[in-house]
Amino acid sequence: MRLFLVDDHPVVRAGLVALLGGEDDIEIVGEAADGGEALRGIAARKPDVVLMDLQLGDGVDGVEVTRRIRELPSPPRVLVLTTYESDADIMRAVDAGATGYLLKACPPEELFQGIRAAARGETVLSAKVATRMIERMRDPGSALSAREVEILELLAGGAGNREIARRLFITEATVKTHLVHIYGKLGVDTRTAAVTAAVERRLIRLL
Amino acid sequence: MRLFLVDDHPVVRAGLVALLGGEDDIEIVGEAADGGEALRGIAARKPDVVLMDLQLGDGVDGVEVTRRIRELPSPPRVLVLTTYESDADIMRAVDAGATGYLLKACPPEELFQGIRAAARGETVLSAKVATRMIERMRDPGSALSAREVEILELLAGGAGNREIARRLFITEATVKTHLVHIYGKLGVDTRTAAVTAAVERRLIRLL
DNA sequence: CGGCGCGTCAACCGATCGGTTGACCGCCGT
């Protein structure tokens, strides 16, 4: 099987090469440190599976690169191998066409099996990632409404209830009602915690 | 020179072993995936330099492990090798006694030279980290103190003044004093705005 | 030596926030 590596850390690429060198059925046909290199290399080397990090450093998002790869003619499977397990990252990666989602902290054997499974077209998730997903399924009510996200964005800017009310043309009372709902859905109990929780889940974006 | 690796990712450890295997003057005498393993291993193997990741996964902070290592009798140098370059991480690591701070994204050659420099007791910083530090120096007025950053991090977690006080073993009054200073330096006037401002300036990192 | 910045603490005040209860309206799906 032909494998292509995309990771901005030389150390990680070297580690994958070293680890996978012992697996006879896996051949590493190329590496890339950023999105452009990845797309060019993959078009040229025609791998079966791409191992993709989501944090590519140069500001490029691995999710976008994944999407572009999947738009190629007869595209390879893309297996995400990254550090974090935020549900937003997982959802976005799957949405972009990723075949699986593994964590860098997983034991090497899980990685080997995951790559082989991905090559067969199977969906593969790290244990921690899988539990996260089903927890999310179980409570679909935790999705924030558009209005609540709007409130959250102003919240992140440091606005007080009064200012949020003014900017959204509603009363302070309504803002407080929304906040209580947001707290409930995010599992927090202060405005500041709500902001960080929302950022972690990529519900809102800073800057 | 005797080197010890601390990183919770098997892939990264394998990568370091592979990369450093080509350097004749560097011998890897041990590895650890978490804080406890690290302290036991280092006490037993007596390395000259420890390569330390700050994100150790099991909830343990690499900074704390670094501090403990430096409290050992005739401690090894600790060279931090991690993914991020937030001011908070850098300052806390240096404060804990780290000899240097390198980024995983740095070219291997920089890593090799860094390890050798650390063994000689020199302070070594990645280029990006160094620029960050001098930018800080140029405008000391707006630079937050280590203590203030510590407060900011708890703030970002949604902690109230009381909880911050409890966790830092100081009184609520002191926390409020710090907050006023932080507001002044960041040019904001609420706690939530302080968090977003700090994140944007990469003074702290979420998650 | 004398500042100066940092970190610590105290007491106080008004403003704001967190949380609750209860209510009304409009839209959507069964």
Add this chain to the structure above:
DNA sequence: ACGGCGGTCAACCGATCGGTTGACGCGCCG
């Protein structure tokens, strides 16, 4: 047509926060 959900508003209370003033000890640097 009815129920459910999202969005709106109100009034209330205790808890917390924001901001101020004033104070003390410490280490660093000129």
